[in-house]
Amino acid sequence: MLPSPRADAIAFAPTVPLALRGRAQVTSYAPSSLPQPPDDLIMRVSQLYASDAQLHPLWDAAMQARDLAADAGARQDPASLGKLAATFLTKPDGPPSSMIETGGWDTHSAQNPRLAAQLKALDTMIAALRDGLGEHWTNTTVIVATEFGHTAAANGTGGTDHGTASAAMVFGGSVAGGRVIADWPGLSNGALYQSRDLKPTTGLDALIVSAAGETFGIDPARVSAMLFPEGGTQRFGQRILRA
Numbered sequence: 001m002l003p004s005p006r007a008d009a010i011a012f013a014p015t016v017p018l019a020l021r022g023r024a025q026v027t028s029y030a031p032s033s034l035p036q037p038p039d040d041l042i043m044r045v046s047q048l049y050a051s052d053a054q055l056h057p058l059w060d061a062a063m064q065a066r067d068l069a070a071d072a073g074a075r076q077d078p079a080s081l082g083k084l085a086a087t088f089l090t091k092p093d094g095p096p097s098s099m100i101e102t103g104g105w106d107t108h109s110a111q112n113p114r115l116a117a118q119l120k121a122l123d124t125m126i127a128a129l130r131d132g133l134g135e136h137w138t139n140t141t142v143i144v145a146t147e148f149g150h151t152a153a154a155n156g157t158g159g160t161d162h163g164t165a166s167a168a169m170v171f172g173g174s175v176a177g178g179r180v181i182a183d184w185p186g187l188s189n190g191a192l193y194q195s196r197d198l199k200p201t202t203g204l205d206a207l208i209v210s211a212a213g214e215t216f217g218i219d220p221a222r223v224s225a226m227l228f229p230e231g232g233t234q235r236f237g238q239r240i241l242r243a
Contacts, residue, residue, distance in 0.1 A: 008024040008097070009096070011099045011101065012030065012084065013101035017099060081128070089136065105146060109157035111159040137172065141211055141240070142171040151197055152187055163198065185201055202236070205224075212227070215241065
């Protein structure tokens, strides 16, 4: 069980990512490869924090998340992370949304084999999430996005350095998929941004605003004002979910 009141979201990361920080109640959980502590130690720490007004709620929330994660056999591999997220999301008192943070995308060298492994792991995680959600998958929207792009051309070590534009993927049973939605600028020298990067044409914030608005039935203008109050975000050009 999650702490009461129910968390609005959970981050599967060592700390709550910046993208989930705000006024909403958010919790986090990261599977550990370390051995589980003995029950006696858990009990003693619980007793130590029992009368602490600040630490007791945090400890209690951590223990409840730990118990739920243990039921899911939480580990750090992609399949386990997808299953773990599904376990939290399908609980009646679980959060309605989650964020899974993954690393290893900074492919400055030997990009082809490294990126192939990363994409395979991502595919495994999404598949495990889909299977774990079961019938809830039909009402699910998943956005896969990165915080940075890569250069259009490879460097001297078979990788790509930090760039500007990138791509986002949207999955889920509620998504009208099978499409590429883009104002494609091209990769010719004249079309590149600063002669090195794919030119950005659509803001990721616009995609997030539209996806969140359609998923939760909220006016995108209201979503934009809440999530990006200083950005003046415009609505994404096309509907993302099924009509």
